[in-house]
Amino acid sequence: MSQSPPLLQVSSLSKRYGRLVALDAVDLEVACGSIHALMGENGAGKSTLIKCLTGAVRRDAGECRLAGEACDPASPRDAESLGISTVFQEINLIPHMSIAENITLGRESFRYGLIDRKQARQRAQGAIARLGLAIDVTREVGSCSIAVQQLVAIARALDVRAKLLILDEPTSSLDRAETSQLFEILRRLKTEGLGVLFVTHFLDQVYEVSDQVTVLRDGRHVATRATNQFPRLELVSAMLGRAIGPASSPERTDRPSRESTHAVGVSPVGSLSRVASITPTRSPSPGNTRELLSIRSVSRAGSIFHADLSIEPGQAVGLAGLLGSGRTELAKIVFGVDRSDAGSMSLDGAPYSPRSPREAIARGVALTPENRKAEGIVPNLSVRENIVLALQARRGVWRSLSARRRQQIAGELIAKLGIKAAGADVPISSLSGGNQQKALLARWLAADPRLLILDEPTRGIDVGAKQEIERLITSLVDRGMSVLFISSELAEVVRTSTRVTVMRDRRTVADLAGESLTERSVMEAIATHG
Ligand SMILES: Nc1ncnc2c1ncn2[C@@H]1O[C@H](COP(=O)(O)OP(=O)(O)OP(=O)(O)O)[C@@H](O)[C@H]1O
Numbered sequence: 001m002s003q004s005p006p007l008l009q010v011s012s013l014s015k016r017y018g019r020l021v022a023l024d025a026v027d028l029e030v031a032c033g034s035i036h037a038l039m040g041e042n043g044a045g046k047s048t049l050i051k052c053l054t055g056a057v058r059r060d061a062g063e064c065r066l067a068g069e070a071c072d073p074a075s076p077r078d079a080e081s082l083g084i085s086t087v088f089q090e091i092n093l094i095p096h097m098s099i100a101e102n103i104t105l106g107r108e109s110f111r112y113g114l115i116d117r118k119q120a121r122q123r124a125q126g127a128i129a130r131l132g133l134a135i136d137v138t139r140e141v142g143s144c145s146i147a148v149q150q151l152v153a154i155a156r157a158l159d160v161r162a163k164l165l166i167l168d169e170p171t172s173s174l175d176r177a178e179t180s181q182l183f184e185i186l187r188r189l190k191t192e193g194l195g196v197l198f199v200t201h202f203l204d205q206v207y208e209v210s211d212q213v214t215v216l217r218d219g220r221h222v223a224t225r226a227t228n229q230f231p232r233l234e235l236v237s238a239m240l241g242r243a244i245g246p247a248s249s250p251e252r253t254d255r256p257s258r259e260s261t262h263a264v265g266v267s268p269v270g271s272l273s274r275v276a277s278i279t280p281t282r283s284p285s286p287g288n289t290r291e292l293l294s295i296r297s298v299s300r301a302g303s304i305f306h307a308d309l310s311i312e313p314g315q316a317v318g319l320a321g322l323l324g325s326g327r328t329e330l331a332k333i334v335f336g337v338d339r340s341d342a343g344s345m346s347l348d349g350a351p352y353s354p355r356s357p358r359e360a361i362a363r364g365v366a367l368t369p370e371n372r373k374a375e376g377i378v379p380n381l382s383v384r385e386n387i388v389l390a391l392q393a394r395r396g397v398w399r400s401l402s403a404r405r406r407q408q409i410a411g412e413l414i415a416k417l418g419i420k421a422a423g424a425d426v427p428i429s430s431l432s433g434g435n436q437q438k439a440l441l442a443r444w445l446a447a448d449p450r451l452l453i454l455d456e457p458t459r460g461i462d463v464g465a466k467q468e469i470e471r472l473i474t475s476l477v478d479r480g481m482s483v484l485f486i487s488s489e490l491a492e493v494v495r496t497s498t499r500v501t502v503m504r505d506r507r508t509v510a511d512l513a514g515e516s517l518t519e520r521s522v523m524e525a526i527a528t529h530g
């Protein structure tokens, strides 16, 4: 062959975890100056492939070549020195260090034998500015939102002179502007000859930025094609391993029909209530105002200036707004993580001012957090124990669930949500990112709350499961549960919610329902300066 070798060439890469075959003889090639999307359902093996490539885990068999040279890094740091820079799915930053230190860690320059902090700051500032951001780089990473953390991880990866840049779901927490900024940078790097391997669950982004797509399914390579010759429906069916009929296409944009709830195998209706052994019907108590949760003029120094919000029983209310607009902060107040300084809240007509999540849980409020790693999963516990955690907390220490009940509850939810795990007793950390997210959702469904707050519940979840979660929300609402749904994906918010409250600059600025609720009207409310 007279042609120069591909930038990255992976052949017959295999990896097992115990009996589970995570990768089965996978081949992949990434060319210089190209953006290659890697797609597949949750658990397909995308992150495992990246971990094997970068030495984060040892591969069992197979070969990797980088620019023709055998490439077998012992660790991600080692891979970095070979020219592979990676942003992992579970962002690996050191929370109590500053943004600048995180960006330059391991690559510091020294002055008189000491780390040159000024230079580190300037370098980090440059890396952040390249992403079009204005963030104080002396801030501690742990105090930043998950989106900012994601951007810091990207800035760190871009700070390296790399030949190959690997990004595992880098945009899962970013808003549109940040995503397009990132894409602009990727396109520029591409013209400089860099190769990019990019994992995402967002189809639009694949078509917007990638040149080639590779699809993995159940650890196997199923397709590699030029993106512009890979129609969406074919791509989705390659991922799911079945043809997509019009009735079940994950790309449908209409609201999931209520009658079709059972068709997707998620039928939380009767059985979930049975699971949680809590009375299935909640008739409004006499004298009930038609509000389940009411938030009036709530504020908290430094996090919320002014918030009004109301949710009726059996209603899904969306909370929309840009990152940093105060959505997560408001959710934390409702869940008792933070306390408000002013204003009032009521739940079911009674004053509500939880001093801790425990108190909120006891009142029937649940929250699936945005940051599953830091606030959600308990990595050393099994999938089962992670799932029953909230229900157990709600029942209190004196009414513990029997082992049989726990098994039954976890087993049912694993089946219903299609959580891919080798069993209920494997550690939750052995699940793929998207499956961990589903397990967290299962935790709160098991507790059968009256108000379920979902903060970016579909982050990192594949196309099929996203639609299932939307349908699940719809069916929970039909059963009388109230849902506060926070998502950056406007189409998703508009489809699932009957009302949408919009936040801007830490205030609630609009409340849209009925005719006036459209993706466009929400976007306008988010964007208007006033
Ligand atoms: N440390 C581990 N121990 C045991 N099994 C693991 C471990 N890490 C991953 N697996 C399993 O390997 C399979 C592939 O997981 P992987 O994380 O590569 O999926 P993924 O395609 O990245 O999915 P997602 O879209 O959810 O991130 C899954 O079945 C997962 O449960």
Ligand SMILES: [Mg+2]
Residues within 6 Å of the ligand: 046, 047, 048, 089, 168, 432, 433, 434
């Ligand atoms: Mg993954």
